[in-house]
Amino acid sequence: MKKKLIFTLALVVLALIGCQQKSYKISGEASEEFDSVQVFLTERINREWQNLDSAYIINGKFEFIGDVDSVRIVNLYFESPDVEKSFIEPIVLENGTIKVNVDSAGISVIGTRQNDAFNLYKKEKKEITEKINAEYEKFMELPDSLKTEELEASVLAKTNEMTDKMVEKEYEYSMKAVNTLIGNYIFMNSYYYYTIEQKEALFAEMDEKTHAIPRIAQLIEATEVEKKTSAGQPFVDFTMETPDGNKASLSDFVGKTDYLLVDFWASWCGPCIRSLPELTTFYKQNKGAKFEILGVSLDREKQSWIDAISKHNLTWKHISDVKYWDSEGAKLYAINSIPATILIDKSGKIVGRNMKLDEIQKLLNQ
Numbered sequence: 598m599k600k601k602l603i604f605t606l607a608l609v610v611l612a613l614i615g616c617q618q619k620s621y622k623i624s625g626e627a628s629e630e631f632d633s634v635q636v637f638l639t640e641r642i643n644r645e646w647q648n649l650d651s652a653y654i655i656n657g658k659f660e661f662i663g664d665v666d667s668v669r670i671v672n673l674y675f676e677s678p679d680v681e682k683s684f685i686e687p688i689v690l691e692n693g694t695i696k697v698n699v700d701s702a703g704i705s706v707i708g709t710r711q712n713d714a715f716n717l718y719k720k721e722k723k724e725i726t727e728k729i730n731a732e733y734e735k736f737m738e739l740p741d742s743l744k745t746e747e748l749e750a751s752v753l754a755k756t757n758e759m760t761d762k763m764v765e766k767e768y769e770y771s772m773k774a775v776n777t778l779i780g781n782y783i784f785m786n787s788y789y790y791y792t793i794e795q796k797e798a799l800f801a802e803m804d805e806k807t808h809a810i811p812r813i814a815q816l817i818e819a820t821e822v823e824k825k826t827s828a829g830q831p832f833v834d835f836t837m838e839t840p841d842g843n844k845a846s847l848s849d850f851v852g853k854t855d856y857l858l859v860d861f862w863a864s865w866c867g868p869c870i871r872s873l874p875e876l877t878t879f880y881k882q883n884k885g886a887k888f889e890i891l892g893v894s895l896d897r898e899k900q901s902w903i904d905a906i907s908k909h910n911l912t913w914k915h916i917s918d919v920k921y922w923d924s925e926g927a928k929l930y931a932i933n934s935i936p937a938t939i940l941i942d943k944s945g946k947i948v949g950r951n952m953k954l955d956e957i958q959k960l961l962n963q
Contacts, residue, residue: 621692623661623673627654627699636675636699638690644922654699665690668711670782673697673704689715689778715779718770725763729756746878750955753875757953764790775802785812789934793827796820816933823931828949832941835926837893837916840903845916847891847926851945855887856960859939861924861932863895864905869936873909879954880913887961889913895935897921 625636631654638650638661649671652659668691676683686704688695689711696708706712736744736752767787774780784799791799800808800817807813826833836846850857860876862869880890894917896902902917918925924932930939940948940957948960 619692620662620664621690621695623688623695623697625652625654625659625661625697625699627657627659628701629657630678630701631675631699632657634675634678636673638671639674640669640671664692668692668778670715670778673706675699677701687715687719687782688712711778718779718783721766722763725759725766729759729763732756732759749875768795771799772802775799776804776807781807781810781813785816788816789937793820793824819931819933822929823950826930826939826947826950828947830947832939832945832947833929835929837918837926839914839916840899840906845914850889850891850914851941852943854885854889855943856889856948856957857941858888858890858957859893859926859930859941860890861893861895861927861930861935861937861939863921863935864901865896866935870905870909872936873911875954877910879958883958883961884913888957891916893917893924893926894919895921895924895927895932 623638627634634654636652636654636659637648639646639648641647650661650663652661668689670687671690672685672687674683674685684699684703686706688697688706689709691709691711693709695706695712698705707716732752732755736749739748764787767783768791771780771784771787774783788796796816797820800820803813808817832847832851834846834848836844839845847859862872864870876890880888884890890913892906892911892913892915894902894905894915896905896917896919899917899919902915902919905911906915916926926932930937938951940950940952940960942948949956
C-alpha cells in the first residue's frame with residue numbers, strides 16, 4: 598500500500614512541477630561484455646519503430662545529449678552480443694540527467710523525477726512477468742515424456758492467474774495515474790486486456806488534453822467498434838483470400854458448425870506462435886460438427902503466412918488480405934493486439950471475445 602501511495606503522490610507532483618534543466622543527458626554505463634555494442638534511442642509511432650539517435654558503448658560508457666520540447670516516453674534498445682537476445686527499456690525522455698546501467702540482467706534507469714516514479718510501476722510488472730516466464734520455461738525444459746496434458750493445463754492455469762493479477766495492477770495504475778504521461782503510457786500498452794466497462798471508466802476520467810492524444814483518440818473509436826462486435830451482437834462479415842488465392846468470406850464458415858473460433862494471428866507475432874501448440878491440441882480434440890477454427894492472418898507477406906501455416910501444421914481454414922494492422926477484418930472487430938479470438942455460434946451471434954480454451958470447452962461439452 599505504501600508503494601502505491603508513493604507512486605500516486607509522485608505523479609501528482611510531476612503534473613505540477615516542470616523540469617528546470619533545459620536539455621537532457623542520458624549517461625550510460627555497461628559491463629564489459631557489451632563493449633562496442635550499439636545502443637538505440639527509439640520511439641514507436643503508428644506501430645512502427647523509429648530511431649531517434651544511437652551511440653556505441655566504448656570502454657563501458659555511452660551517452661545521448663539533446664533537448665525535448667515535450668516530455669514523452671521512448672525506448673533504449675540494444676542486442677546482446679553473445680546470445681540471440683534483445684533488451685528494450687522504456688524511459689521518460691525529459692530534460693535533466695538520466696543515468697542508465699546496462700548488464701546481462703537488462704537496463705535500469707534512474708535520475709529524473711518521472712523516471713524514478715515510472716520505476717515503481719516497472720518493478721512490479723517485471724516481477725510478475727519474470728514469474729510467468731519462469732513457469733513457462735520450466736515446463737518447456739521438461740522431457741517430452743513428462744509433458745502431460747494435465748501438467749500443461751496446470752501450468753497454463755497458473756500463468757493465466759498471474760497474468761490476470763498483472764492486468765489488475767495495470768488497470769489500477771492506469772486509473773490512479775489518469776491524465777499523466779506515465780498513466781497514458783500504461784493504458785495504451787495494456788488497453789487490450791481491459792473490459793469495455795473498464796475502458797469506458799478510464800475514458801470518463803480523462804480530460805480533454807488526454808482525449809486529444811492521437812493514439813488514445815484511436816482507442817476510444819476502437820472501443821465503440823468493439824461494442825458493436827461484443828458478446829450478444831451479430832457477427833460482421835468480411836471477405837479475404839485463402840492461401841491458394843481464392844476468395845472466402847467469414848459467412849462461408851459461420852453456421853457450418855455449432856461454434857466457429859475466429860483466430861487473429863500472424864507469423865511475425867511471438868505470442869501467437871507460442872499459443873499454437875495448445876490451440877492445435879484443442880482443435881484435434883474438438884474439430885467436427887461442433888467446432889471449427891478460421892485463422893485470419895495479419896501478415897504483410899503472403900509467403901511468410903503460407904510458410905507459417907505449413908511449419909506449425911495448422912490444419913484449419915485460413916484467410917488474409919496481407920495488410921498487417923490495416924487488415925479489414927481486424928478493423929471491423931477492433932483488433933488492437935494479437936493473438937485475439939472471436940467465438941461465433943451457429944446462429945451467427947458472437948458468444949465472446951478472447952475466451953479461454955477451457956471456457957470454450959465447457960460450451961462444447963454442454
